[in-house]
Amino acid sequence: PGSRPSLIxxxxxxHGVFLVSIICHSQVIVVVLGMHRSGTSVASRSLKVxxxxxxxxxxxxxxxxxxxxxxxxxxxxxxERILGSIHSEWHSVRLIPSEAWEDLASGExxxxxxxxxxxxxxxxxxYGCKDPRxxxxxxxxxxxxxxxxxxxxxxxCLRDPLDVAC
Numbered sequence: 001p002g003s004r005p006s007l008i009x010x011x012x013x014x015h016g017v018f019l020v021s022i023i024c025h026s027q028v029i030v031v032v033l034g035m036h037r038s039g040t041s042v043a044s045r046s047l048k049v050x051x052x053x054x055x056x057x058x059x060x061x062x063x064x065x066x067x068x069x070x071x072x073x074x075x076x077x078x079x080e081r082i083l084g085s086i087h088s089e090w091h092s093v094r095l096i097p098s099e100a101w102e103d104l105a106s107g108e109x110x111x112x113x114x115x116x117x118x119x120x121x122x123x124x125x126x127y128g129c130k131d132p133r134x135x136x137x138x139x140x141x142x143x144x145x146x147x148x149x150x151x152x153x154x155x156x157c158l159r160d161p162l163d164v165a166c
């Protein structure tokens with residue numbers, strides 16, 4: 001079998017405008033990280049234009065985001081289960097103890113997460129995942145990606161906290 005196209009991603013921001021350049025060489029997962037209202041939807045939509053798929057069960061658009069959130073409903077549901085298992089919520093500012101990550105890494109949710117990612121990558125050469133919960137759960141997801149030996153690229157979206165809070 002030949003090598004799959006790879007994805008090399010570089011992003012920069014100029015007054016809130018994301019510039020994305022992608023070169024395809026092999027299968028990759030692209031994780032978009034950032035708080036709600038920080039530009040993650042526009043970054044994810046840009047990735048879609050360049051061939052990064054986000055799954056076919058996307059969270060619905062709404063008046064607060066008419067062009068779409070670009071969040072895989074299955075990923076959101078899984079992240080809610082993970083947060084619930086460590087007695088946390090997406091809006092919590094409580095520090096999650098390191099023991100929680102160790103417990104999750106050896107449990108049923110690790111297998112569920114690995115299966116979820118494998119399924120998405122079986123369906124798509126490149127899979128992009130975006131869910132603000134990923135920012136909180138990155139220590140867990142990093143273990144999942146390492147376990148699966150994936151090529152992972154991260155897009156970090158930053159925005160003035162006063163703009164995010166509005």
